[in-house]
Amino acid sequence: MSLLFTIFALVFVTQLIAWIGQSVLLELVYALYLRIFHSATAARQRKLKSDILTLKAELLRTSAQDQFAKWAKLRRSVDKGLADLEKLNGEISSRKNGFSLRFKSVIWVLTTGLQFVVGWWYRKSAVFYLPPGWLGPFGWWLSLPFAPAGSVSVGVWQMACKRVLKVGERVVKELSAARVAEAEPTETAKEKEPPVESAS
Known part of the structure; x- marks a missing residue:
């Protein structure tokens, strides 16, 4: 009877993942992975975004004609912040691509691959x-x-x-x-x- 329930559990987990969607699971697990293993990177990204928004708001309040020196300095700061954020986003994106490949491999092994192994092992x-x-x-x-x-x-x-x-x-x-x-x-x-x- 344990074989009966084991096979049903494997098929149920596979279908559950299909119902939820692999991409949804990937986003949830990756967000958790970032919080646990790369919290400093995620915090740096949030801080950069916040700083850029603050600088942009200040830039919009500053007149380019009346306060050109201040406006130019703020503009350079915004451009530098955007460049840093783009570089950091590129690092996070490449890290996510690698994580996505490993995640999909693990999901395949734990569902489809395990079903093949169980089916082959208990074929008789x-x-x-x-x-x-x-x-x-x-x-x-x-x-x-x-x-x-x-x-x-x-x-x-x-x-x-x-x-x-x-x-x-x-x-x-x-x-x-x-x-x-x-x-x-x-x-x-x-x-x-x-x-x-x-x-x-």
Whole structure:
């Protein structure tokens, strides 16, 4: 029975990642990674942005004609700050690209790769046995490719779990869409009602 739940858990985690979205997970994990391992860089970036905004606000308040020296100095400071920020953003971006590649590799290994390994390792094992004659002459295909006759193989169980989760996802989406559709007509009907004219 543990094989049955292990395979279901692997398929469920894979589908959960697909539902949430790998890019959303990447952004969340990368933000956490930055806070833990590169907090000084993130703080420096925030400080640079804040300083640039302050300098830009001061630059806008300074007249280029009346206070040219001050305006030119502020302009050079803003340009230098922008150049530093661009360089820092480039470093953070290249670091994020490397992190993204490692993150996607780990996600693939923990989901798809692990499913392949489990499927190959237990290829001759039965996940569970069906009652004799339950599906008649068609029961043999559930044990494909290498499981004992009369059983459900790992590959078939993985496909069944994935199919059930996908059907469940579709049902939930349809139910939520139906709820939204039920709520909308009452609101739009009120908006479309013609104004009631009072009889005089």
